[in-house]
Amino acid sequence: xxxxxxxxxxxxxxxxxxxxxxxxxxxxxxxxxxxxxxxxxxxxxxxxxxxxxxxxxxxxxxxxxxxxxxxxxxxxxxxxxxxxxxxxxxxxxxxxxxxxxxxxxxxxxxxxxxxxxxxxxxxxxxxxxxxxxxxxxxxxxxxxxxxxxxxxxxxxxxxxxxxxxxxxxxxxxxxxxxxxxxxxxxxxxxxxxxxxxxxxxxxxxxxxxxxxxxxxxxxxxxxxxxxxxxxxxxxxxxxxxxxxxxxxxxxxxxxxxxxxxxxxxxxxxxxxxxxxxxxxxxxxxxxxxxxxxxxxxxxxxxxxxxxxxxxxxxxxxxxxxxxxxxxxxxxxx
Amino acid sequence: xxxxxxxxxxxxxxxxxxxxxxxxxxxxxxxxxxxxxxxxxxxxxxxxxxxxxxxxxxxxxxxxxxxxxxxxxxxxxxxxxxxxxxxxxxxxxxxxxxxxxxxxxxxxxxxxxxxxxxxxxxxxxxxxxxxxxxxxxxxxxxxxxxxxxxxxxxxxxxxxxxxxxxxxxxxxxxxxxxxxxxxxxxxxxxxxxxxxxxxxxxxxxxxxxxxxxxxxxxxxxxxxxxxxxxxxxxxxxxxxxx
Numbered sequence: 070x071x072x073x074x075x076x077x078x079x080x081x082x083x084x085x086x087x088x089x090x091x092x093x094x095x096x097x098x099x100x101x102x103x104x105x106x107x108x109x110x111x112x113x114x115x116x117x118x119x120x121x122x123x124x125x126x127x128x129x130x131x132x133x134x135x136x137x138x139x140x141x142x143x144x145x146x147x148x149x150x151x152x153x154x155x156x157x158x159x160x161x162x163x164x165x166x167x168x169x170x171x172x173x174x175x176x177x178x179x180x181x182x183x184x185x186x187x188x189x190x191x192x193x194x195x196x197x198x199x200x201x202x203x204x205x206x207x208x209x210x211x212x213x214x215x216x217x218x219x220x221x222x223x224x225x226x227x228x229x230x231x232x233x234x235x236x237x238x239x240x241x242x243x244x245x246x247x248x249x250x251x252x253x254x255x256x257x258x259x260x261x262x263x264x265x266x267x268x269x270x271x272x273x274x275x276x277x278x279x280x281x282x283x284x285x286x287x288x289x290x291x292x293x294x295x296x297x298x299x300x301x302x303x304x305x306x307x308x309x310x311x312x313x314x315x316x317x318x319x320x321x322x323x324x325x326x327x328x329x330x331x332x333x334x335x336x337x338x339x340x341x342x343x344x345x346x347x348x349x350x351x352x353x354x355x356x357x358x359x360x361x362x363x364x365x366x367x368x369x370x371x372x373x374x375x376x377x378x379x380x381x382x383x384x385x386x387x388x389x390x391x392x393x394x395x396x397x398x399x400x401x402x
Numbered sequence: 403x404x405x406x407x408x409x410x411x412x413x414x415x416x417x418x419x420x421x422x423x424x425x426x427x428x429x430x431x432x433x434x435x436x437x438x439x440x441x442x443x444x445x446x447x448x449x450x451x452x453x454x455x456x457x458x459x460x461x462x463x464x465x466x467x468x469x470x471x472x473x474x475x476x477x478x479x480x481x482x483x484x485x486x487x488x489x490x491x492x493x494x495x496x497x498x499x500x501x502x503x504x505x506x507x508x509x510x511x512x513x514x515x516x517x518x519x520x521x522x523x524x525x526x527x528x529x530x531x532x533x534x535x536x537x538x539x540x541x542x543x544x545x546x547x548x549x550x551x552x553x554x555x556x557x558x559x560x561x562x563x564x565x566x567x568x569x570x571x572x573x574x575x576x577x578x579x580x581x582x583x584x585x586x587x588x589x590x591x592x593x594x595x596x597x598x599x600x601x602x603x604x605x606x607x608x609x610x611x612x613x614x615x616x617x618x619x620x621x622x623x624x625x626x627x628x629x630x631x632x633x634x635x636x637x638x639x640x641x642x643x644x
Contacts, residue, residue: 270511273500280498283460284512285486285557 088264097346101249105242113241118353119248120309123255125333125345127302132331133340134263135295136275137188140196140327141203142303144183147322149176149304150311151210151217158225159216165228169251169308176304177297179206184296188289200324207322222318226311244313251309255302260342262298271295272340332371336378338385347386412474413438413489413561413593414459419468421458427466428454430617436561441587441594443604443625446614447640452597453495455614456563459595460492461485473560487514491559495566497550499538506534508549509556516558523552526582544575551582561593562586568600576603583607601639605629613638 104115124146131137153172156162162171183202190198210217217223230236235243262268270291273281278288311317320326329352337348355374359367382389414436422428428451436442446452457463459470461482470478472488480488500508509520509530524531527548533541541549547567554562564583568576580603586592587608598604605611605625613621613628621628621638628635 266507266510266513269503269507272502272507273511276500276502277498279462279482280494280500281511282482283486283492283494284553285483285514286511287483 094343097343098253105245109240109242112245114353114357116241116244116248116313117310118349119245119252120306120313121330121333121349121353122345123248123252123306123309124303124330125337125349126252126255126259126342127299127306128330128334129339129342129345130259130262130271130295130299130302132334133344134268134275135271135292137292137296138192138196139199140324140331141199141201142299142330143322143324143326144199144203144206145176145180145300145303146307146310146326146330147203147206147210148179148300149173149307150317150321151223151307152176152304153308154223154226154311154317155216157227158223163227163229165231165247165312168228169305169312172308172311173301173305176307177301180300180304181293181297184293184300188292188296200327203322203324203327207319210319210322217319218317220319222316224316226315226317228312228315241313248309248313251305255305256342259302262295263342267291267294275340332375334385336375336385338387341385341387344385344387351386411438412436413472414595415469415471416459417469417471419458419470420466421454421463421468422466423454423463428463428617429458432458432468432617432619434612434619434622436593436595438560438593439591440610441592441596441608442610442612443608444595444597444612444614445599445601445604445639446620448599450614451617452614453565454617456492456565456595456597459485459490459563486557486559489560491554491557491562493547493550493554493562493564493567495569497543497546499541499546499549499553501537501539504535504537505530505541505549508538508553512553513556514558518555518558520556523556526555526585527552544571544578547571547575547579548582551579555586555592559592561595564594564596564598566597566599568598568603576600580607601635 101119105112108115127145128139128142131139149172152175153168156168156171162168187195187198187202211219214220228237231243231247235247237243263271270281270286273284273286274288274291281288307321310321333348333352334344335348336351337344337346351374352371355371356367359370363370378385384391412435414434416432416434419429419432420427432455444452444455454463458465459472461477461480465478468478469476472485472490475488477485477488500511503511506520509523513520524534529545530548530552533545538546538549551564551567568579571579583594583596584607587594594608596604596607598607605628609625611621611623611625611628612619615638628638
């Protein structure tokens with residue numbers, strides 16, 4: 070009996086300590102803080118990277134963990150961007166934090182609504198339908214140009230200082246910290262989700278949906294749930310984009326954006342959370358540096374990097390690092 | 403899901419079931435009932451419909467006619483996960499452990515409130531506790547089978563379906579699992595429907611034995627009768643019962 074009690078205590082302790090934060094997880098945040106002090110003139114790029122990390126994180130939740138493939142994730146980024154921009158431009162809603170919340174809810178709602186249909190399909194059909202949703206929204210935004218600005222883009226976006234205190238500056242310092250703070254919140258939420266029984270069941274769904282049915286998991290509902298959360302986070306990143314740029318164009322809903330975010334995630338490594346950080350930094354720094362070096366052919370360099378990753382690092386840059394670490398550990402034995 | 407007859411003490415009830423894959427009918431006119439706490443073994447040659455029987459209870463096949471009820475709830479048209487929540491649990495033939503998840507996580511994703519929790523599974527299978535941080539693909543065949551059983555149990559089923567759980571395992575592990583099955587049946591009062599190729603294991607496990615032949619139930623009665631009448635057993639399953 071005492072043994073049984075001890076076994077229960079040990080098991081409970083294991084549940085508590087599993088997925089505990091590790092010191093190495095401080096690295097991206099230290100890099101982000103260090104970048105601010107070492108590269109203060111690059112904070113406009115830094116802000117865009119932070120926003121892209123958040124967007125990639127939202128894709129990782131569905132693609133990396135739940136195995137939901139999509140070519141139209143920009144739909145929710147765009148909905149968030151337009152919702153936030155239109156709140157300011159048309160309704161005069163200039164309080165930034167509440168506008169972000171509102172835009173997130175709108176994107177999550179659109180994600181939930183489309184997820185109810187999309188999550189009934191798989192494979193190529195799903196791929197085409199996700200693409201269709203994004204194209205449909207883009208055309209809607211183009212058609213209702215009185216509200217969205219159409220092809221010319223949405224202008225007249227203005228937001229008050231954050232909490233009425235932190236004024237925006239020309240070097241995007243405020244936007245950087247503001248976006249980074251939101252990224253930290255989103256990351257903690259995403260981390261909690263993926264390591265919860267719900268999140269683990271998403272991995273089970275990715276691996277074997279039929280088996281998840283057979284252990285009593287309502288697969289469709291869970292897919293819709295994570296799709297909704299993912300759309301909300303994508304919308305939040307889109308809203309941050311709108312606030313940082315004070316300008317929204319149709320390309321926020323475009324296929325290119327959906328494709329690039331997938332490339333970023335594949336570069337970094339899917340199903341790892343931190344792959345979004347690595348992929349976004351590598352891609353955007355590469356894009357920035359290569360476009361300075363050769364404005365006409367920078368895409369060639371990015372394409373080459375992707376080809377190399379796909380050929381030699383199937384699990385992305387983080388996967389490659391994992392493999393190197395395993396090899397080193399084996400040699401050390 | 404309707405909740406009229408059959409009575410709730412019958413944890414599993416199949417009535418005139420015709421089922422199969424697509425248009426192909428594999429099970430024909432299958433009727434059986436299992437009362438709470440009463441287990442049964444299902445034997446038969448390969449391709450006689452044993453696994454299809456379990457798949458039909460789980461909702462993996464197409465039900466052409468008849469009725470399937472779990473704990474008095476008609477689940478004939480219910481999705482698989484609803485059947486599981488109605489009280490049925492499956493240990494699949496291929497084990498189908500989630501290889502990207504640890505042992506602990508494999509159990510956590512299937513857990514539902516009830517007397518079987520993760521800690522109790524570790525008490526039943528102490529080896530799983532030792533391997534709790536291992537990924538599903540870092541387990542031996544026996545450990546994977548223990549995990550498959552544990553994963554079904556943490557769903558707190560009223561009836562446990564086991565599809566050839568001893569297949570491909572070393573004799574010592576088979577013996578170990580047989581002891582566990584007996585503990586589940588006798589100490590935990592679990593209702594078990596055991597599909598087993600090994601007729602020696604099957605006939606020893608339950609007082610009741612069901613023999614499947616050509617998608618129909620060819621025999622439904624005492625295991626002891628079949629054990630004594632070897633000629634009849636040979637005729638029914640076509641092999642030496644050993």
